[in-house]
Amino acid sequence: MVLGITGLFLGIAVLIIVSYRGYHAVPTSLLAGAVILILNGINVWTGFSKSWIGGMAVVFTNYYLLFLASSMFANMMQITGACETIAYKFVDWFGKKHILTVLTVFCFLLCYGGVSFFVIMFAIAPIAWSLFEELNIPRKMIIVATAAGAGAFVLAAPGSSQIQNVIPTAMGTSLVSAPIMGTLMTAIGMALSIFMVEWYYKKTMQQVAQGQIEGWVPLEAQTTYKRESLPGAAGGFTPLIVVIAVIIIGSFTIKKADATLLAVIAMCLGIIAALALNFKQIEGKKSTAFKSWLKDSAIGASGAALTLGAVVGFGTIVSSTDAFAAIVKALMSMDISVYWKGVISTSAIAGICGSASSGAQLTMQYLGDYFVHSGANLDVLHRLIANASITFDALPHATGCFLMLSYFGLNHKIAYKYIFVLDVVIPVIVVAVFTAIATVMF
Numbered sequence: 001m002v003l004g005i006t007g008l009f010l011g012i013a014v015l016i017i018v019s020y021r022g023y024h025a026v027p028t029s030l031l032a033g034a035v036i037l038i039l040n041g042i043n044v045w046t047g048f049s050k051s052w053i054g055g056m057a058v059v060f061t062n063y064y065l066l067f068l069a070s071s072m073f074a075n076m077m078q079i080t081g082a083c084e085t086i087a088y089k090f091v092d093w094f095g096k097k098h099i100l101t102v103l104t105v106f107c108f109l110l111c112y113g114g115v116s117f118f119v120i121m122f123a124i125a126p127i128a129w130s131l132f133e134e135l136n137i138p139r140k141m142i143i144v145a146t147a148a149g150a151g152a153f154v155l156a157a158p159g160s161s162q163i164q165n166v167i168p169t170a171m172g173t174s175l176v177s178a179p180i181m182g183t184l185m186t187a188i189g190m191a192l193s194i195f196m197v198e199w200y201y202k203k204t205m206q207q208v209a210q211g212q213i214e215g216w217v218p219l220e221a222q223t224t225y226k227r228e229s230l231p232g233a234a235g236g237f238t239p240l241i242v243v244i245a246v247i248i249i250g251s252f253t254i255k256k257a258d259a260t261l262l263a264v265i266a267m268c269l270g271i272i273a274a275l276a277l278n279f280k281q282i283e284g285k286k287s288t289a290f291k292s293w294l295k296d297s298a299i300g301a302s303g304a305a306l307t308l309g310a311v312v313g314f315g316t317i318v319s320s321t322d323a324f325a326a327i328v329k330a331l332m333s334m335d336i337s338v339y340w341k342g343v344i345s346t347s348a349i350a351g352i353c354g355s356a357s358s359g360a361q362l363t364m365q366y367l368g369d370y371f372v373h374s375g376a377n378l379d380v381l382h383r384l385i386a387n388a389s390i391t392f393d394a395l396p397h398a399t400g401c402f403l404m405l406s407y408f409g410l411n412h413k414i415a416y417k418y419i420f421v422l423d424v425v426i427p428v429i430v431v432a433v434f435t436a437i438a439t440v441m442f
Helices: 002-020 027-041 044-079 082-095 099-112 117-136 143-152 163-171 180-209 231-250 256-282 286-319 322-332 338-353 354-373 377-388 399-407 412-441
Strands: none
Touching: 002 027, 002 286, 002 322, 002 412, 027 044, 044 082, 044 117, 044 231, 044 256, 044 286, 044 322, 082 099, 082 163, 082 231, 082 256, 099 117, 099 180, 099 286, 117 143, 117 231, 117 256, 117 338, 117 399, 143 231, 143 399, 143 412, 163 231, 163 354, 163 377, 180 231, 180 412, 231 256, 286 338, 322 338, 322 354, 338 377, 338 412, 354 377, 377 412, 399 412
């Protein structure tokens, strides 16, 4: 068992190290998976053909249509000039000095309103690229805004409909459990995050001004518009408002299991709105533009799904080992305060799996009944577990990290340091402080 556990952590280390060298998620996950399978005495071919490919299949089965619809929406907003309209309006309304904080708050509001992180990533990118080109902001700064705004505290805030806040309701609690403590955790966490967003932005733009680093560099040729030829505010914002409104309103009437369907419908309606309002803004021959739109959207969606599927496949290999089961069992048997047991178990499992939902789900699966009969304040425990799930879930091998970096055209070496501070360090500090307080007070 010692060899198996060693293999587990060695495999994760290999995934992290090779990722930092800039290799794609598919060969990286296969190499790291092979290390785990060999040291756990599992047939490599069986592990790849069942566990790894099984994880890949789950992603394509459950999420490819979402990625495709999201990619089509993002590209349609780009070719119609709607994104540039939004970008210009943001600059007009909020100025240049705090534009990254504006994007952070925008991501936070979208996520709290019920829009999933994946959808936010697709929706925010074309808007950010237009802003970054206008203000000569380096591409890597988009990680700062999305990681702070949609990758951490909003996921576990009271009232959030995100999965991290839903899973602990298995204890009989509600989405708004411990509202005062939860609001304080969110407010303090976001205040620290925005402080870092401002600091990163100021430091980076100083480096750009001094010629130490490059500013905006597009990955490929982009359609650009003169401001006078762009859609009006209605043409720019309406498609995005349609998407957000459909998702938020639909969240109250459609089952959680149909959330992906809801997002796809929202994106399709957003595409229709963008076309209806901005058809004339599409430059060049319309048939040629539509062919490129469909091709680019399919390629973008396939790349995103492939990256996510590879890392999910790696996580499936991890969770299939006896070593992983032994670690989970050891975490559950710790003789400590119920609040610390819930937090440590959730964060550790989330870290090993690279998934917040896995951390919360497995903790509830094995300790749910224990929590209910422990005499602890279940509302407080709910809020702590929800927040604990968003701590080590953002380690370098996490699925969300790979997908976000890949989609934004970045890599671990360039941008992971921002994710680590905003989505690991700050959440760990906040959760540790409030768990200590809860242990004393409750």
